[in-house]
Amino acid sequence: MSDDLKISKRKPTYPVSNKLDTYLSEYRRNIDLPIFYSDLLRFQGSIVVYDKNDNDTLWVRVYYNDYEREEIDRSLKLVYSHLLSDGGESIIKFLNVDAIDFCTFGNSKPFRIKVRNILNDNYTYFYVKTADASRVYGLELEQMLSPYQINFLVCKDTLIEEHIAGIPGDEFIKNMLPDCNPSEKAQIAKEFVKFNERCLIRLLGDMRSYNYVIVPTHDFDHVVFKIRAIDFDQQSYEGNLKIYRPQFFKENYNMVKMVQEKIQAESIYQYKIEERSIVAKRMISYHTRLNALLDCMEADEISIPKHIEMLKEDIYNHTLDLNFRNSNNMGEILKNALDFVKRNYEDVSLKRF
Template sequence: MADEKLMSKKKPAYPVSEKLDRYLDHYNRKIEIPIFYDDLLRFAGSVVVYDDNDEDTLWVRVYYEDHERQEIDVSLKKVYSILHSDGSDRIMEYLNVDAVDYCTFGNSKPFRIKIRNILNDNFTYFYVKKTDASRVYGLELEHMLSPYNLNFLVYKDTLIEEHIAGIPGDVFIKEMLPKCTESEKAQLAKEFVKFNERCMIRLLGDMRSYNYVIVPTHDFDHVVYKIRAIDFDQQCFEGKLKVYRPQFFKENYLMVELVREKLQKYSVDQYKVEERSIVAKRIISSEDRIEQLIDICREDSISLDKHVEMLRSEIQAFILDMKFKQCKNMGEILTLGLDFVKRNYENVSMKQIIENKIDIKS
């Protein structure tokens, strides 16, 4: 198990480059919004938010002076309309800002906004954060390389993210995992292997249990579990390869034990191959867009030189590909990693085609 020494104490925020800004504009990620992160920092006070067990959630509920509250509410409802609808004002009268929460824990210090439809009491959340280039790369890569589409907006120094629904991993492991059936535990073990592989391939770090959610879906007579990342701050930043492999965090110890108990080595290898193949197919299907993003990333600086040097050495030793020694930044490391996955998939596919042809002729 990894410990806190794996992670840097503080990750700096990296600015969005001109090329990345143009990319976001081209793909409708850059849209003008009426409120910024710094505007929400002007709260007059706060109260601690506790969960159902009266434990501190590390979020505080903030409140504003009366003369500012109305303007902030209108602006936040407008942001909701831009994020989830057509950006018009016609739905505004049916919306209410139920809560503005501020997280005192972690790197991004986000605001969580709860918006409720007053006609039917349905509600949803979105997050307001400081823009960080590595986080933007993480969101875009998740959108293209994972099974899930992501909705987010970037405007100047403010990032708006939609809420990713699910049961926080740490809560699930503590409260729900012990109640799962043996079949469900085996399925969770499989999903953790695939999630672990996917994070490593696209260099998404710090997937401790509170940075991902478990998503249960009822399917006929059983429940299907999926694992989704919810925090993208550590995209391509740390230098240690273990940071990009969730299995090495002590918070995931019980999930790792589940894999050991429920899966044979052959099955683990099979699921790793499955995930690499799925990621390779996604790279091929979104090739133009992902090439644009990676080209921009190769010219960008989103980590420290010492981290780049360490990671390229560790990946070279892991994959045994000398090309990694020539990498000058995280974008080049990411490029080679994705090319490696894609190339292996295409080589195996071509080999199968040739073998099938030989079988038919014989």
């Protein structure tokens, strides 16, 4: 655990390159949208959004001129249809945009859109953000290398993301973890080890407790807990290898302490091997698509030279693999990291025969 782990406060927004744009079109992530992030910035005023305990959520509810609101609502309903349905207009008459919230915290400054089905009052959320290449790479890697499906769309400088349901990690650690029974704590500890390893393998940084969610699922007579990333701004940007390992953030101290208390060293090693093997199998399944994405990353600029030099030296010292020292950018570093995991998986598989 490190109390002085520093993350770049002003990470630049990297535009979506032509090559990445072509990739997104090929895999149907890129469509024509009826509204852009910049359109939503034209709000006329806002009010603070408080939680049920009257704490400031750092979100504000925005409102627009009457003559603009009707068009904005219709456009957002069409976005919903493209993201979660067939893209047609037939469902629009059944939808209502209940709220448009703007986040004043963090790099991405997203809009959160609440859409309700007026027939049954079910509602869902999606987010409108600036299309940062780092975030797009992070989302695609999440789709391919994690156990979870993720839905998003890109159009020019605008990114649409579906809402990822779950209990925010910081809220869970503070309010729910203390009441978990010993068996549940052991299971959560195991998931944190695997989550920690998965973030390291695919170089997803800044997994402080408020950047992931805990997803509980009831299974017969017990609850299964999973940990899922929800913020992908820090995909392959930072130079410090520790930033890609959630265990080193002070916000995750209680999770790390629980791992130490509940899981023996031999089991920690076992869970790491399990996660590496699972990621390697996903890499094989997504071979063509993953290589196409990595080709885009290798041709792209998504970090600064200082971070690239620092990270490739850090990983070389960790693995003694010269491929890392010979990397020229973040795309090559990630490609070599995934190749390293895959080679080790294949070597182990061969030894079993």
